[in-house]
Amino acid sequence: MIEIKSEMAATVCSIHVTPGDAVRSGDTLIILESMKMEIPVQSTTDGTVAAVLVEHGETVANGSILVVLRD
């Protein structure tokens, strides 16, 4: 299991994957917004989306787990 975390406090702007989706390293999973900037959160590996732990509009802290992937 690979946890994809937020690198800063932010708001979830859009979610691009749902559980079961196959993703490749570098695919955009979620777009966060912070400091009036969109921050694409990319997959760090090839795998499958096991869980999406956030919702659109939700506020996340630095280090919050956003998506869980499995190989």
Added chain:
Amino acid sequence: METDGAGDQDSLNIIGEFQAQRRVLREKMGGSDRIDALHAAGRSTARERIDALLDPDSFQEIGTFASSPRDPEHTPGDGKICGFGFVDARPVAVVADDATVKRASSSPIGSAKVHRVFAQALRAGRPLVYFGECSGGRLPDILGATGFTQVPPDLLLAQRQRRIPLVTAILGDSFGGSSFVAAVSDVVVQVRGTCLAVTSEHVVAAATGESVSREVLGGVDTTSSITGVTDVVVDTEEDAIRRVSEVLSYLPSNAWTPPPRANGVAAAGHPDELEQLVPRRRNRGYDMREVLRRIVDGGEILELAPFFGRGLITVLARIDGRSVGILASQPFHEAGTLGPASCDKATRMICLCDAFGLPLIFVQDTPGFVVGSKAEHERLLSKAMLMQQALALAKVPKITLIVRKAFGLAYFALGGNDMGTDLVCAWPGAEIGFMDTAVAAAVLGDRANEALEDHTMGRYDTSLLGATSPLRPAQIMKVDEVIAPAETRGVIIRTLEGFDALPFSSGADRPLAAWPVRW
């Protein structure tokens, strides 16, 4: 003149025996079985690593015959292989931990060898390369007071003041000695799978009871993103050694010499692509490295600490053959903000470039310093001011380019106007101001009647956007020039050429050379 035939024969025997003995020492090292074990693990011996780094046949070894008085038979070279040679025909000094002898542990004689090489590297003004995989202090040799007091940390390292470049590659698990050298090195390269830490998990468990893996203590994920000790992560020893050569190619041999000048080559892509690379939508992220590749020679950048303080990238590159250091916002990560880690990264880069005469180029697209409790608690204030002091003291040529956003103190921290920058230029679409206009509208909107908020935000947004045009500060000589994106490389080249008439200023005259390397 009479000759003594028998004497000649004796002398030949003596020299022949000596050469045979030396060959055995150098070939067998800590034992063929240990060498075989290294090779079986896909690793190389200390001498093989040195040969891989140096120009062919250029290694001049010292300390071949050194050994530990406690156990001379089992300590050939006493765990450290040392000497001098050339990389790309430039002199260097090199130390390689020899894992086949007592796992390269620290001992009095081994330490004396290393000290000797440090001293001669400093005296001759040649860079020092350290291949580290020290297992820590040698026990029981240095357990007692007599042994322990013979292996102090090397004072010369602390006194280096960046007079010579110091580059360390961690090629095996490193504790104690080689970790200390790494932490005072200008650039640290680490092979994935190795550990770079003060102590091993065994010592940790014995001392505190904490159960922790080597990977967590000092694996590349820890050192490249949490502690920031490692600047370059590689997958193999060969890659590590190539990276060391590459780092050296950007740096002068010492602080009294200008950096090497290569033949200039065109940047990657076409200059007109620059404009397209930075999205017009002001909240859209992009990869700043693609912008830099269209400005620097051959599109080649050597990024340092890419996983640490990711909102800012620090790279070594060449422009028209000149080595330069670039500090650029990375809108792709952390919104391109400056935070505690990126401030430290910036300060390190400013000190490195200033000490070795590399011009500094700042490329801005930043919404400002990161805000919030985490950043404040991680000492953002102190770190931001440290960075500002470094910038203020840096004497090398400094050029600032604003490609999109330049908000708040971050604008000044990254070489804004009146910060001692030699040229501040901006692309026409840039925005400069106290804070992002959208944030400003929200802040000011709070004071307004809630019912009017939408209207108010719209009004502030519109008026503030016009107010942030770079033409405003250009009118009052706070921005030196507004330039088209495609003109960027040419402007940088001509600005740097403008400094050619000055005599080269020795690093000894630059206070930042003496600033700590890490803190």
